[in-house]
Amino acid sequence: MRLALKLALVGVLLLLLMIPLLMLYxxxxxxxxxxxxxxxxxxxxxAGNQTVVGPLLxxxxxxxxxxxxxxxxxxxxGEELEQERTTVQYLVSPDTLHIHNDLRxxxxxxxxxxxxxxxxxxxxxxxxxxxxxxxxSGTTLRPQRAWLVLGLGDNRGLxxxxxxxxxxxxxxxxxxxVEWLSAGLHVPVDVAALDRPLAFDWSLQLSGTGWLGWxxxxxxxxxxxxxxxxxxxxxxxxxxxxxxxxxxxxxxxxSVSRLSSRVPxxxxxxxVAGGHCAALxxxxxxxxxxxxxxxxxxxxRAMKYALLFLVLVFGAVFLVEALAARPVHFVxxxxxxxxxxxxxxxxxxxxxxxxxxxxxxIAATACAGLVAHYLAGVxxxxxxxxxxxxxxxxxxxxxxxLLRSEDYALLVGSLLLFVLLATVMTLTRxxxxxxxxxxxxxxxxxxxxxxxxxxxxxxAGRGPDTP
Numbered sequence: 533m534r535l536a537l538k539l540a541l542v543g544v545l546l547l548l549l550m551i552p553l554l555m556l557y558x559x560x561x562x563x564x565x566x567x568x569x570x571x572x573x574x575x576x577x578x579a580g581n582q583t584v585v586g587p588l589l590x591x592x593x594x595x596x597x598x599x600x601x602x603x604x605x606x607x608x609x610g611e612e613l614e615q616e617r618t619t620v621q622y623l624v625s626p627d628t629l630h631i632h633n634d635l636r637x638x639x640x641x642x643x644x645x646x647x648x649x650x651x652x653x654x655x656x657x658x659x660x661x662x663x664x665x666x667x668x669s670g671t672t673l674r675p676q677r678a679w680l681v682l683g684l685g686d687n688r689g690l691x692x693x694x695x696x697x698x699x700x701x702x703x704x705x706x707x708x709x710v711e712w713l714s715a716g717l718h719v720p721v722d723v724a725a726l727d728r729p730l731a732f733d734w735s736l737q738l739s740g741t742g743w744l745g746w747x748x749x750x751x752x753x754x755x756x757x758x759x760x761x762x763x764x765x766x767x768x769x770x771x772x773x774x775x776x777x778x779x780x781x782x783x784x785x786x787s788v789s790r791l792s793s794r795v796p797x798x799x800x801x802x803x804v805a806g807g808h809c810a811a812l813x814x815x816x817x818x819x820x821x822x823x824x825x826x827x828x829x830x831x832x833r834a835m836k837y838a839l840l841f842l843v844l845v846f847g848a849v850f851l852v853e854a855l856a857a858r859p860v861h862f863v864x865x866x867x868x869x870x871x872x873x874x875x876x877x878x879x880x881x882x883x884x885x886x887x888x889x890x891x892x893x894i895a896a897t898a899c900a901g902l903v904a905h906y907l908a909g910v911x912x913x914x915x916x917x918x919x920x921x922x923x924x925x926x927x928x929x930x931x932x933x934l935l936r937s938e939d940y941a942l943l944v945g946s947l948l949l950f951v952l953l954a955t956v957m958t959l960t961r962x963x964x965x966x967x968x969x970x971x972x973x974x975x976x977x978x979x980x981x982x983x984x985x986x987x988x989x990x991x992a993g994r995g996p997d998t999p
Contacts, residue, residue, distance in 0.1 A: 541862050542846055546839070549869040553838050556876050560835065563880065564828035570645040575741045578640065578649060579689030582740035583816055584631070585747045586682040587732055588799070589624035589660045590709060590718070593673040620673070623710070625796035627729070629658035629750035635759030637821060644884045648761070648821050652738045656682075658750060662726040678721040680732060683713035683747075689739035695719055696733045745818025748788035748795050755786040761821045768817030769793075786817060827883040827891075830935055835876050837931055842869055844927065844952065845903070848920065851959060852911055864910045868903060875899040875928075896928035 597616040634653040639646050660680075664673050680697065684690065687706060695702040697719060708716040721730065745768060746755050757772075760781040766772055770793075772784035790796055795815050846865060853860045875895050882891035900921045908917025930948055934941045 567645045571647045574647045579686040579740045581743035582685040583745045587680045590679045590681045592677040593675045595620045626658045626660040626750040629753045631755045633757040637761045656734045659729050661729045679718040681708040681718045683716040687715045691737035694735040745816045747816045748793040751790040753788045758783045763824045765820045765822045770817040825888045827888045900924040
């Protein structure tokens with residue numbers, strides 16, 4: 533009966549300890565949200581995500597349509613042509629496009645939060661041949677004006693332009709003159725030059741935070757990128773061919789043809805539709821420069837194991853209590869649980885100043901030492917307390933490996949649980965659970981001043997009636 537009651541009380545205590553753990557969950561989410569707000573503020577003050585679209589040839593043309601209509605003259609029905617003139621725009625994709633990128637990173641911070649900012653020395657080279665889109669019978673297009681346009685994610689990150697078209701220097705104006713490309717630049721082109729291919733060689737400095745991507749708009753698009761950040765994350769519809777990631781940076785290259793991207797065909801539909809170009813949302817590729825260890829994400833992942841740690845430690849204390857006949861009060865369980873919960877608060881606060889690795893080591897050592905010191909007194913032996921402390925340090929070490937190695941987290945966790953279960957089964961294989969009993973904690977009373985307790989009198993060698 534006492535065994536069932538003790539187990540029930542320990543279970544209730546576990547539920548009560550979830551209250552401070554849930555409060556810590558909220559604190560981690562709050563700090564993570566604050567970090568995201570600071571990143572957004574820095575991006576707003578510098579530049580945000582960058583997606584490079586182009587260069588593309590934009591042509592404004594007069595569309596002349598000569599529809600036939602039936603007319604009656606002198607009682608005779610005949611056909612008559614009537615010209616209709618409208619102004620239209622169409623885009624022409626480059627034949628080839630080669631983009632070279634040289635990335636340099638910089639940390640920008642505010643208070644405890646930092647954001648990674650990149651500076652890209654970008655060079656775009658290629659050739660575009662003007663081709664008039666197919667029209668219906670009786671309709672012709674007469675080019676009036678033309679521009680080479682380059683779409684960007686955020687114009688505030690644009691610096692140091694050096695633009696050449698057919699070997700001659702060119703000047704750019706802000707905006708793309710394309711409705712669905714809100715940010716970018718455009719370079720005027722002489723309409724008379726459209727009779728031959730246009731060769732462009734553009735160099736620019738582009739800064740941003742977060743994403744850096746490109747859209748494969750040409751018949752053959754190649755992108756070469758190198759950077760000084762050793763933790764790139766490649767994403768998008770196309771992945772780089774044999775990227776190389778080193779301690780001092782990375783190199784990556786993409787090669788995308790018209791057949792595999794279908795972006796040039798989608799550009800025609802986007803130009804006709806106007807507004808947002810949904811067909812291009814998932815067609816790009818690029819990279820992010822990520823932090824190898826996100827302290828808030830790692831702390832959040834560590835807290836997912838908090839209940840497991842409580843169950844394991846409480847279970848170990850309960851086994852010692854049952855096997856060694858050493859009573860442990862309900863309050864002692866609670867204080868031990870609070871010490872385990874304190875680990876996550878220390879981890880969160882220290883990681884904001886020292887980084888996740890050193891913070892984890894300090895928090896684990898401090899909490900394991902506190903639990904060992906406390907249980908040495910509760911369980912009546914330094915060896916038992918030291919065993920609990922070393923065991924807890926071992927669990928924290930395994931947890932650190934789980935956090936750093938996502939690929940093997942399930943395997944390591946499964947093996948750990950199997951070993952723990954096997955240990956418990958081995959230690960209790962001879963225990964008669966039906967008749968197991970827990971020792972009764974000894975009563976402790978403080979004698980009133982001026983009166984000696986019977987136990988004290990017996991220890992002094994006299995009875996209660998001895999003068």
